[in-house]
Amino acid sequence: MGRIKPSGDDKQALDDLELKSLRILFADDVYSGIKRIVRARWGAGILLVVVTAISVYLLNLPLRVLPLYLLGIIILLYNTAFALYIRRCASSQHMALKPLRRVILLQVALDWLCLSVFIHLTGGIASPGIPVLMIHMLMVTILLPYQTPYWFVIIGTLVLLLVTGLELFNVIPHIGVIPGFPLDLHRNTFYVLSVLTFFAATAFMSVYLTSSIMRRLRWRERQIIALFETSRAISSTLSLPEVMDRLAKSAADALNAQGALIRLLDETGDQLKMTASYGLSQSYLDKGPVSIAHSKLDVEALSGTAVLVDDAPADSRIQYPEQVKSEGIRSMLVAPIRGSSRVLGVLRVYANRPASFTNDDVVFLTAVAEQGAIALENALVHENLHDVNQERAQFVRLVTHELRAPVTSAQSLLRVLLQGVTGTLTNQQADILGRIDLRLNTLLELINDLLTLAATKTNFLAQELTRIPLQPVVLEVVEHMRHLAEEKHLSLTCDLPSEALPVLVAEDGLRRVLENLIGNAIKYTPEGGQVRVRVVEYGAQVATYVEDTGIGIPEEELQNLWNEFFRATNAKKTGITGTGLGLSIVKQVVEQFGGTVSAQNREGQGTVFRFTLPLA
Amino acid sequence: MAKILIIDDDPDMVLAARLCLENAGHEVYEAASSREGLSSIEQVRPDIIILDVMMDTTTSGFQLALTLRSPDPNSPYAEYANIPIIMLTAIHTTSPVKLSPDSDYLPVDAFIDKPIDPTALLKQIEEILAK
Numbered sequence: 001m002g003r004i005k006p007s008g009d010d011k012q013a014l015d016d017l018e019l020k021s022l023r024i025l026f027a028d029d030v031y032s033g034i035k036r037i038v039r040a041r042w043g044a045g046i047l048l049v050v051v052t053a054i055s056v057y058l059l060n061l062p063l064r065v066l067p068l069y070l071l072g073i074i075i076l077l078y079n080t081a082f083a084l085y086i087r088r089c090a091s092s093q094h095m096a097l098k099p100l101r102r103v104i105l106l107q108v109a110l111d112w113l114c115l116s117v118f119i120h121l122t123g124g125i126a127s128p129g130i131p132v133l134m135i136h137m138l139m140v141t142i143l144l145p146y147q148t149p150y151w152f153v154i155i156g157t158l159v160l161l162l163v164t165g166l167e168l169f170n171v172i173p174h175i176g177v178i179p180g181f182p183l184d185l186h187r188n189t190f191y192v193l194s195v196l197t198f199f200a201a202t203a204f205m206s207v208y209l210t211s212s213i214m215r216r217l218r219w220r221e222r223q224i225i226a227l228f229e230t231s232r233a234i235s236s237t238l239s240l241p242e243v244m245d246r247l248a249k250s251a252a253d254a255l256n257a258q259g260a261l262i263r264l265l266d267e268t269g270d271q272l273k274m275t276a277s278y279g280l281s282q283s284y285l286d287k288g289p290v291s292i293a294h295s296k297l298d299v300e301a302l303s304g305t306a307v308l309v310d311d312a313p314a315d316s317r318i319q320y321p322e323q324v325k326s327e328g329i330r331s332m333l334v335a336p337i338r339g340s341s342r343v344l345g346v347l348r349v350y351a352n353r354p355a356s357f358t359n360d361d362v363v364f365l366t367a368v369a370e371q372g373a374i375a376l377e378n379a380l381v382h383e384n385l386h387d388v389n390q391e392r393a394q395f396v397r398l399v400t401h402e403l404r405a406p407v408t409s410a411q412s413l414l415r416v417l418l419q420g421v422t423g424t425l426t427n428q429q430a431d432i433l434g435r436i437d438l439r440l441n442t443l444l445e446l447i448n449d450l451l452t453l454a455a456t457k458t459n460f461l462a463q464e465l466t467r468i469p470l471q472p473v474v475l476e477v478v479e480h481m482r483h484l485a486e487e488k489h490l491s492l493t494c495d496l497p498s499e500a501l502p503v504l505v506a507e508d509g510l511r512r513v514l515e516n517l518i519g520n521a522i523k524y525t526p527e528g529g530q531v532r533v534r535v536v537e538y539g540a541q542v543a544t545y546v547e548d549t550g551i552g553i554p555e556e557e558l559q560n561l562w563n564e565f566f567r568a569t570n571a572k573k574t575g576i577t578g579t580g581l582g583l584s585i586v587k588q589v590v591e592q593f594g595g596t597v598s599a600q601n602r603e604g605q606g607t608v609f610r611f612t613l614p615l616a
Numbered sequence: 617m618a619k620i621l622i623i624d625d626d627p628d629m630v631l632a633a634r635l636c637l638e639n640a641g642h643e644v645y646e647a648a649s650s651r652e653g654l655s656s657i658e659q660v661r662p663d664i665i666i667l668d669v670m671m672d673t674t675t676s677g678f679q680l681a682l683t684l685r686s687p688d689p690n691s692p693y694a695e696y697a698n699i700p701i702i703m704l705t706a707i708h709t710t711s712p713v714k715l716s717p718d719s720d721y722l723p724v725d726a727f728i729d730k731p732i733d734p735t736a737l738l739k740q741i742e743e744i745l746a747k
Contacts, residue, residue, distance in 0.1 A: 401670065404730075405626060411731030412632035419734045421639045444731075 030100050031089065033143035037107065038083050040139060045075035048118070063177055067121050071114060078110055104144060108152075111136060116159045123177045125164045125192050126185040133159065134203050141210045149211045153203045157196055164192055223364050226254030230368050234375035238382040244276030247347065247372040252278045254368070255333070255361050257349040262337070262372070263290060263298070264345035272298055272345060280327065280350070287323040295319040301334040301346045306362045306369075308333055310355040333357040335369040339377050347372060396454035404447045411440050442577045449581035452512065453564065456588040465593070467616045468507060469500040470542055471535060477514040478533055484522050485531060492522070495534040501542045504616035509589040516582040517546040517609050523576055525550035525606070541595075541612045549606040553599065561599055562587045586611065617641045618745055621660055623653035623680065624668035624704065629732070633666060636734040637741070650680045657684070657696050664744060667724070669705040677703060685723035700725045700744045704732070 049072035055061040085103065115133055122129040133156045141149040167174040167186045176183045185191050233246040244262050252260035259279035263272035272290040292299055296317035300307045309315050309332040313325040329350045337344045347369045351357065414437050416422060418430060425433065478494045485492035503510075514533075521531040529549040536543050553561060553568045560566045565580040587597045595613040602608055620637055624630050625648045634644045645660045647653040657665070665684075669677035681701055684693050691697075701724040726740050 406628075408730035408732075409626050409628035409632070412629055415731060416632050416635045416734055421635050421734055 030104070030144060031086070034082075034100065034104060034107070035086055036143050037139065038079055038086060041075060041079045041082075041111075045072050045079060048072035048075065061177055062179070064121055064175060067117075071117055071121065075114055082107060108140065112155055112159060116163060119159060120163045120167070120172060121175060123181075124167050124174055124186050125160060125195055126176070126178070126181055128178065130160070130195070130199060133199075134206060137203055137207055138210050141207055142214055149207045150204070153200060153207055156203055157200045160196055160199060219360070223254065223360070226250060227364070227367055227371070230254070231371050234372060238379050240376070240379040240383055241276065243372075243375045243379045245278070247368070247375070248276045248278040251347055251349055251365060251368050255349050255357065255365065256351075257333075257356070258329070258352045259327075259350040260348060261285070261350075262345060262347050264337070264376075265302075265343070275345065284323055284327040287320050290319060297332075297334055298346055301336045302343045304336055304338065304343065306333060306335040306366050308357055308362060312350075312354075328352045330354040331356040333361055333365055335362075335365040337369045337373045337376060339373050344373060344376055393454045397451060400447055400451040400454065404444065404451075407440055407444050407447065411437060411444070414440070445577070446579040446581070449579045449585065452585050453581055453588065456509070456585055456592065465504045465506055467502050467504050470503050470510075470544070470613070471496045471501065473507060473510050474514060474533060474535060474544065477511055477518060481515065481518050481522065484519070488522065488525070488529075489527050490522060490525055491530045492518075493530070493532045495532065497535060497537060499537075501535065501537055502616045503542060503593070503613040505593045505613065509593070513586045513589050513611065514544075514546075516586050517611070520582060521546050521548035521550060521607075521609070523578070524548070524571060524574065529606075537615070540615050542615055543610055543612045546609045547602065547606065549602075549604075552601045552605055552607050555601065558599060558601075562597065617643060618663035618741070619643045619645065619660060620664045620666060620741070621645045621647065621653070621656055621662035622666045623647045623650070623656075623677075624666070625649060626668065629668070629704070629730070632732050632734075633737065636732070636737055640738050640741075642741070650676050653680060654683070654693070657693075657699070661696075662699060664741060665699055665701045666728075667701055667703050669703055681723050700747075702726045702728055702740060702744070704728050704730055 049069055052063060052065060052068040052072070056063050056065050082103065089100075115136060118129055118132065119127050137149065137152040137156060140152060163172075164186050166172045174183065174186050182188075230247065230250040233250055234243045237243060237246075248260040248262050252258070257279075259277070261277040261280060262275045264275045265271070266273050270292050272292070272295070274285060274290075277285055290298065292302070297307060297309065297315070297319070300317065307317075309317070312318060312329050312332050313321050315321070318324055327350075330353050331351045332348060334346050334348045337347055347365065349357070349361075349365060414433055417425065418433050418437065474496060475494060478492060482492055518531065518533065525531055525548045530547075531549075532545075532547045534545040534547070536545065551570050551574065554570060557566075557568050561568070562583055564584045566584075567578055567580040571578065583597075583599075590597050590611045590613070593613055595611055597609070597611045599607060599609045617640075620642050622630050622633050622644065624633075624646075627648075630646050630648075634646065637644050645656055645662060647656040653665075653667070656662075667677050667681060681703065683691075684699070684701070685697050686693065688694075703724040703726070705727050725744060728737055728740060
């Protein structure tokens, strides 16, 4: 079974993470740390002046007032410089990490210089101000990520040692500040050593505890961000390959791993198919099929728990140890991708160091895999729906072709008879054949509409949409249909704005929409009536209105208007033939272009149809 | 009058076209598949080919036209590349695909929509013969 290591060993991984992070992000983190240190330094400078004043004037302590005031002022002065620098950084919106690091080093160096002077002025090795050194160490540890805090323990100890040494050899005078304290404590080896030892030990422990707490906090923070990023990335698309790619990438990134891949069980449940990969070489990906029979590792993971592999090339559960070795993979973490009813596959991450993954990583990767499972199932459902839709449309098209072929053949033969190719017909024969032809026409129209409807469900979507101005198409269709209006003595008018209104459409689809709406308006408007086409821009949309003075639509039937095969009762009564598919084609097509359709009766008589399209 | 080869797998459609064309005095030959069509072309050497767009598959008519009009000078059908082709189509009006006689995309000379209208068919034939 996969050994889950104690979580205390994760320092190396964390250090790595921090190094990597230092390079790529968190400049703003460092930046905000500096800002807070600057703020704290204001307090330190002011406090130094105030406490000196209180100690001297209220407590009558024998302090060297002037140097202490001067020290406070120097601190405040260089802090002002840093504050100004930071403000300039913020306004330039550009926070490169390198100059920030230099600024940090400079600040810390100046601070330690001041602290040395402070320690000297407040009594050297006997100074009651020694704990101030520790406060500075802890603050830097907490506020500035990715510094090596143990250096400060050494520096602090050296500062104490240095001040004591200089005083011991009379390079600088020893200043006693506590009345009654022996003035030669710095000459007392035992005292000096014990102070130094306790100081170093306490400082070390404090820094160690603080930095490990901070590390864990930052690690958690990163994990939460990574998990959030993962869920956001994979829920932003329904495309299966994209979901899988993002999942692999974010898992690898978050775990600071060199590579990641996702294998999903195939239909047979025997093979694990490569679905997405990140950071792995092509030759590794092409190493061969991974089957349940040969990959004990995956079998373990598929049983439901994540598996840790600390020494991958030597692990007997690996199916391709040679390839793993040559790819430089030293450790692995494999998590199951558990769907709602079954395990779908595995998510693997690879590291180029042995024992790279930890207990925390197991928990984290399992969470990522669970997120992935949800996204994967959604994408699978979506893909199935899409396939079913395609198949249905294909089926409808085939059936439609089969339906149309006999009708057109029959009509072709009928027309041969009707046009007297085979000899003259009696009036009665011609009348009967004419009726048959008319009925076949209706049938053909129905079949053609069905074909278009099937096409709207596939072809228009597959067709590339182009950005074209709306008005020329409207004008063209109106002119194309004008003869129909003239036959019925209708006035067909067109009201278009002069500025170009570009829309993103398939031109044939748009034409079909206009033909259907204008054709209907002409069809159902009695002689002498009016049909008016208007285009109006509003906001980011453009609306096209087709208004008529026709028979209208019964109010209670308006909502069914867009359903396939629906025809209004009053339309049926007119005796005008229709398939009831025209408007549902309009709706389908307009919605594919991102628009909306609506219809309402006009005051008085007639109907207004409106469709909108987003301006492109 | 002209020798016209009709390539269509629908016998009724072939009959309708044959009746129109023979009535106008043309000599009509028929073939029911692309393969049969190719051998008929070699035997008959027609003046005009009427080709159904969809036979056994949805594009076999297109493919036959492309074979005949292959730009390859070594094509076995190079000598027939100049025979005018009228394509019988039912998808002309309803498909979102725009069909137009285009020498690159569809190497045909004219389209005739199904159902066949005798007058329109004869007019088209006359136009092509007049060229």
